[in-house]
Amino acid sequence: MASISAQVPVLVLLGLLAATARAAEPSAVEQRAREDLDRQLQEMVQTPPPEIIISFEGLPGAGTSKGYKLVEADFLVNNQPLAIPGLDKLNGPGLHRLAVLTVEEGSYTLVSHVTYANESWNLFSEESGFLWKLTASVTVQVQRGLRARVRVLPAINPTAPDPRLKLKLSHDVKAEMTAQLADVAIPDKVDAGTPAPVAQAPVKPPPVSVPPVSTPVVVTPPPVAAKPVEAPEQGPVAPAKLLLKVLAGKRPAAATVYLKSASGAPHRVVVDRKASKPVEVMLPPGEYRVDVLSQGYLAQTRKVKLSREAAPTVAFTLAKAPASKSQKVQVKKEALVLPRPPRFAEKQSAPRKGSTAGLALLVDMLVRDENLRLRIEGHTDNKERPAATLQALSMARAQAVAQALVDAGLDASRIDTVGMGDARPKAPNLLPRGRELNRRVEFTLLGTK
Structure with a gap:
């Protein structure tokens, strides 16, 4: 009898532990209530698509008689060129907006190419006639609810041992949240018999105040979907038009013309010697080198920047190749x-x-x-x-x-x-x-x- 009585407390203790374990496991009603709460919490968070804002910081003193002049600039996002403001604007100090892009989640690479020249001419200066061709790149990873601000930063290195290293180029990247949590009371505990709270209407994020900068030009490099800023155009980037004219003396000449950009394969155009009018060529906006070759004549080359606002004419007057x-x-x-x-x-x-x-x-x-x-x-x-x-x-x-x-x-x-x-x-x-x-x-x- 003593052994049986000794086992009774042990059985009672095991029974209490089993009851406690069953109480810790949520019931089916509690589980549904928690899932509903998680879903409503997700709906409270506004998750707009990712944004990338690209700006250019003007070099201090650029465009002045004592500084450095920006003579060339182009920017590529995932190998697609951005349409940018004129160099006269980018030459000024301060922040200049280049583009505001609404994109899909993923990775995006910005490649910046700029060329500066020394504005001051001095026969005895070791920098006279120099061109600083600078290239830098940066990759950003974006997701919904985030905005990436990318600044292109040229700078002067006053302690550079070599004049060729006097200027440098870098990028600065900052990320910020664009999603906000709706103003809803969230209970600390959900009881099985209490219905899940009803979420209030989503609160839209307040508008972001951006200081005034140069008028941005927004492009849409695939797969980037451009968000227009101070511009009525939407959709894919419209092509730019170039007019080609090749003459030998005063008459049209047959020639093969190659249009080459920093990205992509060269675009080949055959100009007929009977072409009485300039040949129209449609290309994406950007900077191009135009090479013309014609049998019996010296090859020539030009640089041209294409935009949708104008259709420039590039005219070549060929010179005969020497015979002797x-x-x-x-x-x-x-x-x-x-x-x-x-x-x-x-x-x-x-x-x-x-x-x-x-x-x-x-x-x-x-x-x-x-x-x-x-x-x-x-x-x-x-x-x-x-x-x-x-x-x-x-x-x-x-x-x-x-x-x-x-x-x-x-x-x-x-x-x-x-x-x-x-x-x-x-x-x-x-x-x-x-x-x-x-x-x-x-x-x-x-x-x-």
Whole structure:
């Protein structure tokens, strides 16, 4: 009997524990009530689609006589170009709105390309004639209820050891919530016999106050769906129109034209020699290089920026290719010898008027072979200026000729310049004719890019 009585408390304790365990498990009614509450809580949160706001921070002092001038700018979102305000606006200091994009959830990459030039010209400055071509990229991951603010930030590095590193480009990204929780009382506990609370009508998020900036231009790069800001247009980006005109003398000429952008394959256009009117070409807005090749003529190139607001005309007047070997560029190892090289007056950095016609042969060579690069060496005689300034004068001559090639359409990144001063005379400096020959530039091929 004693053993039986000892087992009774144990059985009672086990029974109490089992009852407690059953009480901890929610009933079916409680489970449904909790699921309803979770669903209503989700509905209380407003989750608008993701947004990406892209802005450009103007370089302090840009556009002034003492600063740096923005000469080129383009921006790509997932390889699709953005239509942007004019460079005159982006040159100003402060924040400039580029685009407001309403997008799908996912990853988006912004690639920014900008080119600056030094506004101040000084023959003795090591930055004179420089072009800073800067590229930076950033990738953002967005989801519903979030807004990503991306700022493109050019900046000056005053302590850079090399003038080529004086300017730099970066991005700043900030994320913020666009969804808000509705003003609903949420009970701490849901009883089985109490009906689930009814959610109030969703409260729309208050409008976001944005400081006034330059008028934005909104684009829609697939798969990005653009949200118009201060612009009535919606839907896909409309193409831009370009008018092509190729002449030989005063008559139309047959030619093949290649239109190349930073992204995408080149667009090929065949121009008929009987085309009495400019040929219309429809392309996405953006910056393009236009190369024209025609049999028996020197190749040429241009740069053009296309927008939906205007239809620019790019006209080429072709020059006949030289027939005799003496009129062509002579290649001696890596050196290039022009039949008529640029000539320079004493103490002058710019070539003499009418002495740069031979540069068209170099343009033809670099257009036909995109892998070639060029180095231009400037030289002086030994009596033009004080010895301490001869190197700067020779550098200015090289840069002046490089600028003439850039004005003809070549990309500045394919041309290097160096000043040699009077260190490598071509002829004796004792005679005027010898000094004239020493005032020169020389060209060297650098091979592939």
